[in-house]
Amino acid sequence: MQVYDMPDGRGHFGPYGGTFVAETLIEALDELRAMYERYRHDPEFLAEFAYDLKHFVGRPSPIYHAKRLSDQVGGAQIYFKREDLNHTGAHKVNNTVGQALLAKRMGKPRVIAETGAGQHGVATATIAARLGLQCVVYMGSEDVKRQAPNVYRMKLLGATVVPVESGSKTLKDALNEAMRDWVTNISDTFYIIGTVAGPHPYPMMVRDFQAVIGVEAKVQMQEMLGRQPDAVVACVGGGSNAMGIFYPYIDVDGVRLLGVEAAGHGIDTGMHAAPLTANSPVGVLHGNRTYLMQDADGQIIETHSISAGLDYPGVGPEHAWLKDIKRAEYVAVTDDEAMAAFHNLCRTEGIIPALESSHAIAYASKLAATMSKDQVILVNLSGRGDKDINTVARLSGITL
């Protein structure tokens, strides 16, 4: 059997990934890569990471059989990997714990992060507070307005939130601004990227820190059912929760991997955030080569999704590669379908899912209906939906 072994030494996943940054950042990335290589297999580092995941994050997260939902859709049995039960309410914290431990070992007193919906910002502010690191979070000014509770959460945790006024004033612009901060403050600052994108080694490193999701799931599924699932389903914006659960399953035969992108108002309307499903052209943004939503001049275009966490024009380069080699399949779910799945899960299972995760649930429900009752779908329930109640209420015409 061929063993999956990506990326190459310079961060390439086939034609994707790489290190597309200005010369001023190369040195910092070289330093980060060297430090990560030094610690990624270091028993003491890994023990500290595992300790924090257990005692601070609350891992392992359980696997839950969504029995009422499965009965309702009338097909395959649907199981959830409950990342929504983590401290801070989503999978994001797995990665911030890992990167912050690295920052500490590198002697960097200051961490910075970009955030869209605010989940990665909150997770970064949380671990920065725990380790006594100074924390600055960049957030598009549009997102600051839309996600006020998370902005306040970050402030409570001692972080400085900087609204970004450039470009489309959303996640991609926050990422640009964080890069600019990093290049200016390289000597004392560690940049904690929140997804499996950015220049090498970020896509690999974030994947490795998130892989705990899939590693646990493999053990738990074996214990619970004595078998692995027929399909693993996860939502994909940048793609960190999906990479985290997919990665340990890549070499497992017979397990379909399905990434669910945000179709927004519909792929054919152009108002979506689904570069893989729409087969967008390949280009270079934020340090890596990948599928990218852009116009004929190569300008990055604005995306649309009801879910701020999926509202990103690119996608992690490893997903681009998994699509091309056909190891994973990518599909998309509209705003309306995700909303319907959100409400349905609240009422059938007593779980309020994040709008991001609602995309995965919507697709898994459709897929389950085409499968038999003895088959199994594992959905990464990547986050809880408390942060989204204002959005959902507004869409239902209710003011909280």
Added chain:
Amino acid sequence: MSRIKSVFAELKAQGKKALIPYITAGDPHPRFTVELMHTMVKHGADMIELGVPFSDPMADGPVIQRASERALAHRVGLRHVLEMVAEFRKEDDHTPVILMGYANPVEAMGVERFAEQARLSGVDGVLTVDYPPEECAEFVGLLQSKQIDPIFLLSPTSEPARVDLIVNQASGFVYYVSLKGVTGAKNLDMSEVAERVASIRTKTDLPIGVGFGVRDAATATAVAAVADAVVVGSRTVQMIEQSDEAALSQNLAGLIAELRQAIDAVH
């Protein structure tokens, strides 16, 4: 001989340093760009660095970001920038034009098509900010096959081995980024610049341009004392931003003349 090489040779013979001002193509409106290029040459620019607008200019500070946004508001893309260079070439066959921009617009056009179109338009050098040498061997080969110089950045944080790698791929000149930060930042340390430029000189015979922190006559003079070329970007763009359309050309002419004088005062 390439235009860049011959201009550096002429300047050297005269004991002068090159002034390379930057403007973003299409800022504040595409109808001004060619005129502003001619104005800058008339008042002392030796070469022109022309920015290609991009939606996500990660290496640029707020001044040049805003210039990109103004140009993009008129939908100025790489195709239009090449048309502007061709228009400029109708009246000026001497002054080198260097495009500065990001990889994605080039890849969207296709690297081969871009190299050919750039040659036809009269482009002399291309600086692609987010193409470090490891990621663009094919692109460098394509440019050189069209007699276009690939221009690379060197930074205060570049290790000696990287400097070797970069100067071996570059032609025309190398561009030393004089500070840790984005374009237009303010923390220029002249003694470090002098030391680094001297160290780069031990590794290459290519002329060395210095930019990213040159903001007035004084910093231009200081940089000219150690470098072969002074690149001024955020300051020129700021002048454009602050000028009424009617005064645009005149104000930019005044700034370029002042910088020219400052650079020539080194001798």
